[in-house]
Amino acid sequence: MNSFSEKLIGNVNKVxxxxxxxxxLLLVSLLVGGHVLLEDVPGTGKTKTAKALAQSxxxxxxxxQFTIDLLPSDLTGINxxxxxxxxxxxxxxxxFTNILLADEINRAxxxxxxxxxxxxxxxxxxxxxxxxxxxxxxxxxxxxNPVESQGTFPLPEAQLDRFLMMLKMDYPSHEESLxxxxxxxxxxxxxxxxxxxxxxxxxxxxxxxxxxxxxxxLYDYAAKIVEATRTSSDIxxxxxxxALLAYVSAAKALAFVRGRNNCIPDDFKELAVxxxxxxxxxxxxGGLSKDGKFLSKRDLAAGIISRLLxxxxxPTEDFSK
Numbered sequence: 169m170n171s172f173s174e175k176l177i178g179n180v181n182k183v184x185x186x187x188x189x190x191x192x193l194l195l196v197s198l199l200v201g202g203h204v205l206l207e208d209v210p211g212t213g214k215t216k217t218a219k220a221l222a223q224s225x226x227x228x229x230x231x232x233q234f235t236i237d238l239l240p241s242d243l244t245g246i247n248x249x250x251x252x253x254x255x256x257x258x259x260x261x262x263x264f265t266n267i268l269l270a271d272e273i274n275r276a277x278x279x280x281x282x283x284x285x286x287x288x289x290x291x292x293x294x295x296x297x298x299x300x301x302x303x304x305x306x307x308x309x310x311x312x313n314p315v316e317s318q319g320t321f322p323l324p325e326a327q328l329d330r331f332l333m334m335l336k337m338d339y340p341s342h343e344e345s346l347x348x349x350x351x352x353x354x355x356x357x358x359x360x361x362x363x364x365x366x367x368x369x370x371x372x373x374x375x376x377x378x379x380x381x382x383x384x385x386l387y388d389y390a391a392k393i394v395e396a397t398r399t400s401s402d403i404x405x406x407x408x409x410x411a412l413l414a415y416v417s418a419a420k421a422l423a424f425v426r427g428r429n430n431c432i433p434d435d436f437k438e439l440a441v442x443x444x445x446x447x448x449x450x451x452x453x454g455g456l457s458k459d460g461k462f463l464s465k466r467d468l469a470a471g472i473i474s475r476l477l478x479x480x481x482x483p484t485e486d487f488s489k
Contacts, residue, residue, distance in 0.1 A: 170427040172365065172373065176224055179364045183220040183357045184213055186344040190335050192425060193442055194221055194309070198370060199377045199421040202332025202414065203288050203308040205273075205323075205446065207466060209315060212337035218269045218309045219358055225370060226363035227266035227305070234276035236319065240283035244293045258295065263287045266303055266367060270310040274320040281327060284308060288330045305370055314464040325405065325449055332414050333439075334446035334466055373424070380420035381430040385483040390416050390436050396476045397448055403472060405449035415443050430488045440477055445469040 169177075173195060180191050194217070197204050206214045215231065222229035232243065245261035262268060263284070273281060287293060291302045310331070312323075328334075340348060351357060391412060398406030407415075419435040448469045 170425065172369075173425045173427075175364045179224040179361065180217070180220045183351075183361060184217050185347045185351065186340050187213065187217060187337065190217065190337060191221070192422075193333055193335055194307075195425055196418055196421040196439075197332050198225075198305055198307050199374055199424065200332065200414075200417040201291075201305065201374065202418070203310070203330065205328070205331040205334040206309060206311045206337060207314050207334055207464070208311075208337040209313060212339065214309075214311045214337055215269060215271065216358060217337070218267060220361060222267040223358070223361045224364050225266075226366050227370075228303070229267045229269070230262040230265040231269040231271060232262050233271050234273050234280070236275060236277060238276045238280050240280050241295075243280065243283050244287070244295055247296050258298075258300070261293075263293060264300075264302060266305055267307045267309065270308055272312060273310040274312040274323055276321065278321055278324070281321065281323060285327065285330060305367055305374070314466070325447070328446050329408060329410060331446065332418060333442040335442055377417075377421045377424045380423050380428075381488070382416060382420060383430070383485075383487045385485055386419075386431050386433065386436065386487060387416070389433060389480070389483055390419070392480050393436065393440060393477065394444070396480055397444065397473070400472060400476060402450060402452070403448050403469075404451050407444050407447050411444060411447045415439065418443050432487050433482050433484075437477055437482075440473050441470045445473055448472070 173192065176195060177188055177191050181188070184191065194204055208214065218231075219229055232238070241261065243261045243263050245259050245264070247256045247258050249255075250257040270284065287302060287306070288308055291304065291306050293300050293302065312320075394407045394412045394415060397403055400406070415436070418439050419431045422435045422439060423429070423431045445466050446469070450465060450469050450472065452465070452468050
């Protein structure tokens with residue numbers, strides 16, 4: 169792991185316990201300009217992780233609670249008539265930030281959800297025919313509860329495809345639970361968390377990530393994994409070409425975060441589920457596992473991808489330049 173990654177993850181760990189993997193993948197998403205969907209039950213640290221990441225990078229942060237009455241203009245901003253200026257003035261919405269937490273995104277209507285698409289893809293907002301660029305870097309971290317479905321509007325596949333990754337926070341272990349209790353016993357460490365880098369440094373690293381080397385063998389390997397999702401009998405709709413581009417970009421960023429200037433097969437194996445699982449339309453609708461635990465569609469897709477990885481031959485050559 170490179171020094172920047174170690175410094176950042178160590179700083180966020182002052183607040184968040186036992187989530188090194190999730191923090192690392194959030195950094196990967198930032199480095200390629202992607203966005204993340206955190207799917208887990210309430211109270212697992214999603215909001216605190218997003219805040220700690222923003223403070224560690226010295227980036228602006230805003231949180232929006234998505235509800236059924238939230239309007240697109242509540243996110244993007246609105247033109248209003250200023251009587252003193254005798255002119256229409258644009259009031260910026262919360263999307264004009266570096267890290268936007270879209271909390272419980274599936275509780276807003278499809279119209280409001282879709283207002284984020286231009287922001288996520290083009291990094292811009294168009295209101296009343298005028299386009300305004302967003303500040304960079306820009307990351308949307310959206311959350312949703314996979315269990316409670318009453319009063320929600322499931323994200324359509326086209327919108328899920330705009331998220332680079334879908335991650336789960338998972339419950340802490342017993343030892344991690346004890347560490348959390350002791351850490352928050354007298355104060356919230358988030359209140360005193362200091363930045364360890366700047367947004368300008370992050371943007372510079374985004375350029376470096378683009379030049380991480382990927383051999384032709386690994387391009388072929390990534391393409392075969394994605395193509396396997398389109399031929400599986402368990403999958404109704406496989407991963408798109410956009411998913412393949414995201415997959416390779418994420419692998420390059422993961423290699424960079426871990427201090428390498430070239431990708432290896434393990435990068436693609438490790439990222440297959442976070443990057444591809446939520447983009448698949450599987451034939452099953454979810455249910456319970458053999459031990460009675462709830463399995464979401466994403467969980468089932470993860471199992472299918474794991475099996476597909478075993479069926480695609482993995483290259484074993486030297487992948488450095």
